Amino acid sequence: MKAIIPVAGTGTKLRPHSYTQPKALIPLADKTVLSIIIDQLKDAGVDEFIFIIGYLGDKIYHYIKDKHSDIIAHFVGQEDRRGVGHAISLAKDLVKGDEILITLGDTICEYDVNEVLRTEGSYIGVRKVDNPRDFGVAEIDNNGIIESVIEKPHIPKSNMAMVGVYKIVETDILFSCLEKNITAGLLTHGEFSITDAIHCMIEKGVTFRSFKVDNWFDAGNKETLLKSNATLLKKFGVEADPSKYPNTVLIPPVSIGVGCSIENCIIGPNVTLGEYTNMAQSIVKNSIVGAYSNLYDIVLEDSLIGSDTSLKGESRSLNIGDNTSIDLG
The missing domain is CATH 2.160.10.10 (Hexapeptide repeat proteins)
Structure with a gap:
């Protein structure tokens, strides 16, 4: 199992801080967003990580080398920031057909990582939200199987948002779908989306099951960052x-x-x-x-x-x- 963490975004909603500091490295409850994610996965036995870096990527590189020297770390540069789907596509040669866990570098999710990793099959983390138009949305049947996904729909058919955690077993199909979408120029809201690649995989017969996250902490803007800091300070004691x-x-x-x-x-x-x-x-x-x-x-x-x-x-x-x-x- 390899973990892929995209941390190449510019963090426009966190300016002026993101002009000089990647939002994944902003201090949060005696840690950083990125450290919380890495520690969570390390505790579950993941020891090989692929970081997709871009804007201020040298700071991510030196932070990992200094604070997490015990992991196997690969760094892939995303010079043109064209979305999460494009970022993941750059890791193909490092994945080499292995199973992967994708988790976004600006979002902390609380869930049973061990359970997700040891259960067979591909899974996507979801959580009910009040504003599904702002997220990738999954339609889920009564057995927890994801029937369809769509990125930031104008008229959502579900309020179950994909929170940015994806366990994918069929990685060859994933990279095939990513390549197909990028070659065809299939953009959603101006980016190559991981959601569109998952939609392609479902059409090819891949089964994705859902798992619900217990809590979801977003570091995307000042208000959510301060709220997450307060909650995590209490949690970590x-x-x-x-x-x-x-x-x-x-x-x-x-x-x-x-x-x-x-x-x-x-x-x-x-x-x-x-x-x-x-x-x-x-x-x-x-x-x-x-x-x-x-x-x-x-x-x-x-x-x-x-x-x-x-x-x-x-x-x-x-x-x-x-x-x-x-x-x-």
């Missing part, structure tokens, strides 16, 4: 020792990276601070602050702050990218 920080109150859950210097602050709830951050005379809640940042005399709520950022003065809600210096005094 992250704790910080207030005695290390003079005259500071910590309201759990709070995650504080190594090397942080904090005094005269109120932090929490639902706050992740990146490593080597300096804070003084500040109040921060429901926020994510990147590494090597400096905060002084500021109030932050519902904020996403990039790395290497300096903030001084009073505010309420900010969305600021890396390497920024702002004096609000």
